[in-house]
Amino acid sequence: MEIDINRLDLEFQAKIDSGKTIEPKDWMPEKYRKTHIRQISQHAHSEIVGMLPEGNWITRAPSLRRKVTLLAKVQDEGGHGLYLYSACETLGISRDELFEQLHSGKAKYSSIFNYPAVTWADMGAVGWLVDGAAIMNQVMLTRTSFGPYARAMVRICKEESFHQRQGFEIMLSLCKGTAVQKHMAQESLNRWWWPSLMMFGPRDEESTHTEQAIKWKIKLKTNDELRQQFVDQTVPQIELLGLELPDPAIKWNEERGHYDFGAIDWDEFWRVVGGNGPCNRERLSARKEAWEKGAWVREAALSYAEKQESLREAV
Amino acid sequence: MNKSLYDYLILLGDSPLILGHRLSELCGHGPNLETDIALSNIALDLFGQVRNWFQYAAEIHGEGKTEDDIAFLRYEHEYRNVVLTEQPNKDFAWVIARQFYFDAFHYSLLTQLCESRDERIAAIAAKSIKEVTYHRRFSSEWVKRLGDGTEESHIRMQNAIAHFAMYKGELFEETNVEKEMFSAGIGADFKLIKAQFESFTNEVLNEAGLEIPQIDWTQRGGKQGVHSEHLGYILADLQYMQRAYPGMQW
Amino acid sequence: MKKEWPVWEVFIRSRSGLDHRHAGSVHAADAKMALENARDVYTRRQEGVSIWVVPSASITASDPEEGGELFEPAKDKVYRHPTFYDLPDELTHM
Numbered sequence: 001m002e003i004d005i006n007r008l009d010l011e012f013q014a015k016i017d018s019g020k021t022i023e024p025k026d027w028m029p030e031k032y033r034k035t036h037i038r039q040i041s042q043h044a045h046s047e048i049v050g051m052l053p054e055g056n057w058i059t060r061a062p063s064l065r066r067k068v069t070l071l072a073k074v075q076d077e078g079g080h081g082l083y084l085y086s087a088c089e090t091l092g093i094s095r096d097e098l099f100e101q102l103h104s105g106k107a108k109y110s111s112i113f114n115y116p117a118v119t120w121a122d123m124g125a126v127g128w129l130v131d132g133a134a135i136m137n138q139v140m141l142t143r144t145s146f147g148p149y150a151r152a153m154v155r156i157c158k159e160e161s162f163h164q165r166q167g168f169e170i171m172l173s174l175c176k177g178t179a180v181q182k183h184m185a186q187e188s189l190n191r192w193w194w195p196s197l198m199m200f201g202p203r204d205e206e207s208t209h210t211e212q213a214i215k216w217k218i219k220l221k222t223n224d225e226l227r228q229q230f231v232d233q234t235v236p237q238i239e240l241l242g243l244e245l246p247d248p249a250i251k252w253n254e255e256r257g258h259y260d261f262g263a264i265d266w267d268e269f270w271r272v273v274g275g276n277g278p279c280n281r282e283r284l285s286a287r288k289e290a291w292e293k294g295a296w297v298r299e300a301a302l303s304y305a306e307k308q309e310s311l312r313e314a315v
Numbered sequence: 316m317n318k319s320l321y322d323y324l325i326l327l328g329d330s331p332l333i334l335g336h337r338l339s340e341l342c343g344h345g346p347n348l349e350t351d352i353a354l355s356n357i358a359l360d361l362f363g364q365v366r367n368w369f370q371y372a373a374e375i376h377g378e379g380k381t382e383d384d385i386a387f388l389r390y391e392h393e394y395r396n397v398v399l400t401e402q403p404n405k406d407f408a409w410v411i412a413r414q415f416y417f418d419a420f421h422y423s424l425l426t427q428l429c430e431s432r433d434e435r436i437a438a439i440a441a442k443s444i445k446e447v448t449y450h451r452r453f454s455s456e457w458v459k460r461l462g463d464g465t466e467e468s469h470i471r472m473q474n475a476i477a478h479f480a481m482y483k484g485e486l487f488e489e490t491n492v493e494k495e496m497f498s499a500g501i502g503a504d505f506k507l508i509k510a511q512f513e514s515f516t517n518e519v520l521n522e523a524g525l526e527i528p529q530i531d532w533t534q535r536g537g538k539q540g541v542h543s544e545h546l547g548y549i550l551a552d553l554q555y556m557q558r559a560y561p562g563m564q565w
Numbered sequence: 566m567k568k569e570w571p572v573w574e575v576f577i578r579s580r581s582g583l584d585h586r587h588a589g590s591v592h593a594a595d596a597k598m599a600l601e602n603a604r605d606v607y608t609r610r611q612e613g614v615s616i617w618v619v620p621s622a623s624i625t626a627s628d629p630e631e632g633g634e635l636f637e638p639a640k641d642k643v644y645r646h647p648t649f650y651d652l653p654d655e656l657t658h659m
Contacts, residue, residue, distance in 0.1 A: 067339075
């Protein structure tokens with residue numbers, strides 16, 4: 001029996017190595033199922049928690065055009081969460097269970113959303129930096145081994161590029177505007193820069209799961225590789241905006257062919273991941289409250305559907 | 316400037332503006348994801364309509380006025396939305412009751428405006444009616460789900476309908492501008508709107524097992540610029556950036 | 566254990582003439598809501614002219630374990646493919 005499982009494991013990995021996709025009803029190692037439930041649900045939770053920092057600026061958007069594009073973006077994030085929950089559910093877990101994991105604090109979501117969005121410029125910085133960082137991961141994932149996850153990511157990637165462009169355009173308007181607007185933009189960049197770098201996770205040497213993740217095509221590059229790529233592509237964008245670099249240690253290194261940058265405050269990283277960031281409690285309680293307050297609504301809809309069904313059957 | 320036409324466009328745009336504002340407060344806080352997305356869609360549709368009405372109004376006004384000047388820089392008494400739209404998101408039943416009454420009115424209004432002698436108004440109405448047909452369907456289905464769902468949802472929905480019944484009267488109040496527009500073949504027949512509204516809403520409420528409230532009087536004043544206490548807070552949010560950072564491009 | 570809204574699979578015909586393609590799933594309490602949710606979630610960018618929703622529980626799927634007997638035999642029967650037949654180059658319209 002044990003030999004059989006090993007053989008199945010090997011065949012399974014060979015399938016992935018040959019570029020085949022794993023679908024929900026295929027045999028899969030229990031570890032694969034569990035890892036994907038964790039990975040996909042965390043991604044989904046990040047999307048819906050991510051609606052909160054930006055959602056709170058919709059009513060205060062400074063123009064009608066900004067209002068509708070921000071609302072559309074936040075709505076998209078809800079939609080992305082939905083695609084991902086749907087993909088996760090194919091692995092044999094219910095939406096209710098997934099929310100229970102989020103609300104109880106058992107499941108994680110991207111730590112970046114534990115930071116507050118306190119100025120309008122943050123709408124620019126978040127769209128530009130946070131979505132920019134997310135896109136880097138997301139493009140990789142369109143080729144991941146688990147079919148429903150890969151297909152959800154294809155959908156998401158199509159919609160994501162508008163998000164980053166919208167954010168950058170907000171920054172551009174501010175930087176081309178008055179001194180007080182430019183100051184708002186600079187201040188926002190300064191605040192969101194380090195948390196954005198932290199989005200890529202701990203240093204490679206402290207990152208567990210990486211090897212397995214690469215084998216299952218959840219990761220194609222390591223945390224540090226992606227982080228470096230992000231810095232390299234973003235620094236020229238900062239310069240285009242005419243803003244000051246948020247990190248004085250950023251410097252082009254001709255030898256490496258990359259930008260050098262300063263040390264991340266890993267204490268802050270672990271503290272926020274561990275639940276003690278500025279907004280962790282608020283974010284969770286907002287989601288919990290929405291879900292709990294909505295219980296009677298969901299029950300009512302089910303009850304109505306059942307009644308209608310009985311009426312139809314009685315005819 | 317054709318002041319009557321301008322005032323009329325303000326009337327057409329302000330209610331969707333304030334209602335859209337209330338709906339956008341809900342983004343990320345809905346009873347579930349699917350409903351959240353649906354409500355955001357409605358808000359987006361309404362803001363799209365607002366932009367159409369206000370862009371036209373801005374052109375009529377001339378002197379470089381923009382849709383944003385109109386949306387963000389008026390004083391409280393210059394907004395002409397019905398007070399129904401200012402009501403808060405107390406619970407989902409309130410959200411649906413508010414939407415249901417507004418959609419029933421909005422649908423009838425826009426259907427008629429599709430035949431407006433003013434080509435621009437007719438075009439905007441033609442585009443908007445498709446969206447509002449969907450809104451009306453959405454809100455009336457939820458009235459039925461909540462009215463005939465569980466005991467709790469029935470009570471909440473009944474209370475919400477009872478509350479909002481006081482507000483629907485203002486929807487049929489014809490201001491002088493609207494009388495003028497109707498005479499000119501540009502606006503809508505309020506008698507017809509009211510008749511269609513009552514017929515449609517009564518049918519849905521009956522189907523939902525909800526009592527049709529008998530009300531003696533109407534909350535009103537919005538169309539004359541006399542609002543509830545809610546509007547002040549709404550405007551504080553809505554106008555904040557434009558007031559705190561005046562005269563800038565965003 | 567509270568009851569959840571059931572899951573519905575969503576199929577969208579994106580343009581006239583094309584097949585309905587599986588787009589994903591939504592939760593809904595009934596069929597009408599499923600259609601509307603599908604429309605709100607999957608056709609926001611005008612990606613649809615027609616939507617089908619089916620309760621996931623109603624879908625019968627082939628068992629991947631039976632892939633051998635269901636699908637492999639077709640691989641051997643190459644005479645179903647036009648390229649199997651060796652025909653002269655001068656032959657046209659075929």
